[in-house]
Amino acid sequence: MGCVTKQEIENYARQIGIDLIGFASPDCLKEYKNFLKERENLGYSCSIEERDIQKRISPEFILPEVKSIIAIALSYNVKYEIKNYSRNFGIISRTSWGIDYHKVLKEKMEKLSEFIKSKCEGVETICLVDNNPLLEREIAYHAGIGWYGKNGLIINDEYGSYIFLGEILINKYFESDIPKQSKCGDCDLCVKACPTKAIVKPYIINANKCLSYITVKKGKIDEKMAKKMGRRIYGCDTCQQVCPFNKRAKKVVRPEFLPDKLLPRHELIEILNMSKKEFEEIFGPTSSSWRGKSIIIRNAIISCVNTKEKNCIEPIKNLLKSQSPLLRGYSAWALSNLCDKEILSEIENALLREKDEMAKKMMTEALNKLKGDKIENHKG
Ligand code: SF4
Ligand code: SF4
Known part of the structure; x- marks a missing residue:
């Protein structure tokens, strides 16, 4: 008993x-079973979330002897x-600076x-950040790290919601801290600011509409949602930017989270032209690289269309010959939005070469759109 105190660990x-x-x-997650079921039924869970609800609420599946979570x-x-x-820039979320x-x-x-193990014999721990099925925000809430904001994020009085969360599962008992009540009050700035209305009601987020998820989603993005992405290349900070608790949050000196090669407002043309090596150099060290180069370039193409960047036309044309069918399809889509009928033959040629069904469909739609535009022009 008592080989190390909470105070010593905190210090x-x-x-x-x-x-x-x-x-x-570790039992603090059990109460979320019905909440998760309801979320699933309402279609608010997204494809990157663990589907097995039991896994999401059971730290003991990861560390069988778990007695506390730090x-x-x-x-x-x-x-x-x-x-x-x-x-002509695309926006990178602060989480990836x-x-x-x-x-x-x-x-x-x-x-x-290691510190705890050096004090206590027989201690086992497992350290987790993000890429595990457990409900991280709920753990942070129960540990008193902060309270829930209406945007679904954990807000700390001193640091706001610009915080990364991590958990240590440990086979040693410590007394739990006390959760904190929400301080949002009448404020609804985040609810109003969300571009996709993903905050369906206070504290309830439809992940499928959230741009943080949509920008990392594989494959084709619904066109209405693609429009809402604006210039976003990775993630979305909007509901955090408007939050008054973030406006007065303490700034920290942490050079590791300062941008290096990947800039918060990064040149779109550079992204569109990136080789694999350049992608590794620019995006590789950051958390935005996990979905791979094609997803980032797809988002850059969408950003070019949303901002009507004519300077991007040449690099987008080159992507008609990309190795990625997703990018071949998206470049045809973008060209049909950014160009006039003079681009028809390039897309027609690309379609003749194309073997992938999704890319073919996107190219055919792009051609139809351009031909439709031509008819309208005649009418005009
Ligand atoms: S991250 Fe963006 S899209 Fe998601 S809830 Fe916040 S404002 Fe809405
Ligand atoms: S913007 Fe307002 S409502 Fe939203 S999380 Fe912050 S304080 Fe709460």
């Missing part, structure tokens, strides 16, 4: 640069002035685990 966590720490019971948070609210960007946070958090959690 060490601060020493190694963890901003927030709290303790929760929740941690790291602020990414770094001071950085966005300036000098070109006119700097080095992949999974790495940064994992390192700190491993250190914290």
